[in-house]
Amino acid sequence: ETAEQHAAFEVRIERGEKIEPGDWMPAEYRRQLIRMISQHAHSEVVGMLPEGEWISSAPSLRRKLILMAKVQDEAGHGQYLYHAAETLGVDRRELVEALLAGRAKYSSIFNYPTRGWADVGMIGWLVDGAAIRNQTMLAGCSYGPYSRAMVRICSEETFHHKQGKEMIVAYAAGTPEQRAMAQDALNRWWWPSVMMLGPHDADSPNSGALAKWGVKLKSNDAVRQEYLNEHVPELLEAGLSIPDPDLHQNEAGDWIHGPIDWSEFWAIIRGETGLGRERLATRQAAHDDGAWVREAMLAYGERQRAQAAD
């Protein structure tokens, strides 16, 4: 890597040009993107598990259809993102192996259990709400394949967000049992959703390089602020109470949260608490069950190639 190559690359970033797969890029830019896009792909795939568990217990046909469509969307998001990672020269099999071996990260949020039906709505409202804030920003990122994947993913996530909000608002205005169910789900999902946007900026080692290269256009704390400013008033309007005694609005109108327990965040990521081990075991079982599909696809591909060569 020469200084001239770096300088020319940085000029392209400054001009707002998209970097495409065959283009020259610094090794560290490539490494950061593979890290982030593969973690994101794993999150979509593991993210099917907490909600997927509830498909057979959905309270109505309408809710079941919505949930099935949502979980299928997440599988599709995983596919786009593995493809985007592959454009950087990495092998999907290696990425999946790293996930199953516990060497790769995925979003902390999916190591929490879904204890009740309202958790499905709360995930849609809060988790997809946080994800949209982060991913709308990433839709403007400098790497073409990632930015384009984000555009489609965000429009699908917007539907996920709306269905979650619609469900929780209905329960919050429903019977005392429904209200209690919605409040209980909020009590458990509030802090994990605030944390999922990543550590505070001062503790975010990757942000510097990602911001310099136009991947992260906003910092973790800036996205978290947007998330709070959107969701706090809506949750309060629904009649729910947010489990943060220090939450308040400052003079600028921003909602300010109380101290975050980052020890819980890191313990969840390391799999010391929460469902990390169980999630990976479930993924491993699904991967093993799907072996025949991969084998059939490889055999089909080989036959097509052989026929084309004839």
Ligand code: BYC
């Ligand atoms: N969970 O330097 P930092 C979804 C790690 S799926 C676990 O700030 P960065 C959905 C981070 O990886 C939504 N680990 O990192 C799906 C780093 O460790 P390494 C998933 C986390 O990358 C199904 C270390 O902490 N979205 O919406 O600059 C159903 C230091 O952090 C987390 C994405 O993946 C976390 N929450 O910023 C429903 C979006 N946060 O790798 C919904 C793409 C941080 O150095 N990713 N870490 O060992 C991003 O935008 C960024 O990676 C983050 C973190 C903002 C998440």
